[in-house]
Amino acid sequence: MPEMTVLLTYLAVLIGFVLFPGPSILLTLARASTSGTRAGIATSLGIGFGDVIHTLLAVIGVSAVIMASANAFLAVKVLGAGYLIYIGLRSIFDKTPLQSQMELPLITPAKAFRQACLAEVLNPKSAMFFLAFLPQFVVPSQGYIASQLLVLGLLFVLVGTIATLLVALGAGILTRTLRRSSAVLHWQGKVVGTLYCALGIRLFFQQR
Template identity: 45%
Template sequence: MLSFILVVIVLFLIPGPAVLLTISQTAQGGRKTGIITGIGIAVGDLIHTVAAVLGLSAILMTSALAFEIVKYLGASYLIFLGIKSILEKSKKQEQTALKKRSTVTSFRQALLIELLNPKTALFFLAFLPQFVQNNGTPVVIQLLILGLTFVLMSILYTTLLAFLTSSIGERIFANKNGKLARWQGKVMGSIYIGLGLQLVFQNQK
């Protein structure tokens, strides 16, 4: 378990889609939004863990069609969010209050983004079994414990990111008349679109 925790910490230190999503959502909607986004990502990871335990993720590994379908659904959703963010911001530049995303919306978006990333499913299918030991404990139980540990660590990490990012985001975007504030929607939208395009070019193996 100690080895697993250390490896997960190293993985967290490598910026990925979850990190970018949490930071962008926090900068746009505040600390609470960032924390809820992290929880949404973690719940998506938990579902991937259960799917891996049940063997469902193996379908994505063996079926090129299934992999492509999930990949393009996820990419389309990310690009849609990006375009929506850019257009909404351009229509509301004259408002004086920073629009806060609802926690339900933030959670739902993060959950769907994580679920519709086939690479995440394959990651859990390939990563978790490496730490299973022949100690008499059923493999299913070990996989679930490892998955839950990963999920809890993910929540702690994204919550820390939200706290670190929130004060910076508030300072940058608090003044609606500032140049950076006027570009907020474009920046966040570009991040979503970039993640979507990155997903498009992912390969099955």
């Protein structure tokens, strides 16, 4: 089990993520606004289920690497930090309009769940994110690496799913707000990108 101070820091970071529209939020919002609330909820649950799978894979892979050697941990740390900084910079400088990410065809809830789950499981960016994000909140000296990763991963899934469910339920209002607000369109990528970069820098300087 992670230390309480680590858990509180982790939860604060997760809340920071869900306050701004990321890929999961945008996909759920798009599904709910085009295919209805039930499709949005199904999309949210599909993404959450896919993230549970990523969590289990990260627990198996990362815990083994961290326990193997200091050099292996250093490699994971450097690669993870580099990836977080990379996607952070991509988010900051990405000029893709938010509206273009919200144009999806009509779909049933069952199909929305299957597509969201499959897309999340097969998305290498999601896998890399879990491998890069979770280890920086692990304290190896506390022992029980696998259990720490599992708790962190499931908390990520819980917070993310709650956020996307709320988005699905309030899709109509959120869609109108996001499409009207040029400030949200301009700053959402920059804020999320800055969070990624900060996490990457933090991970790079983390000690084993």
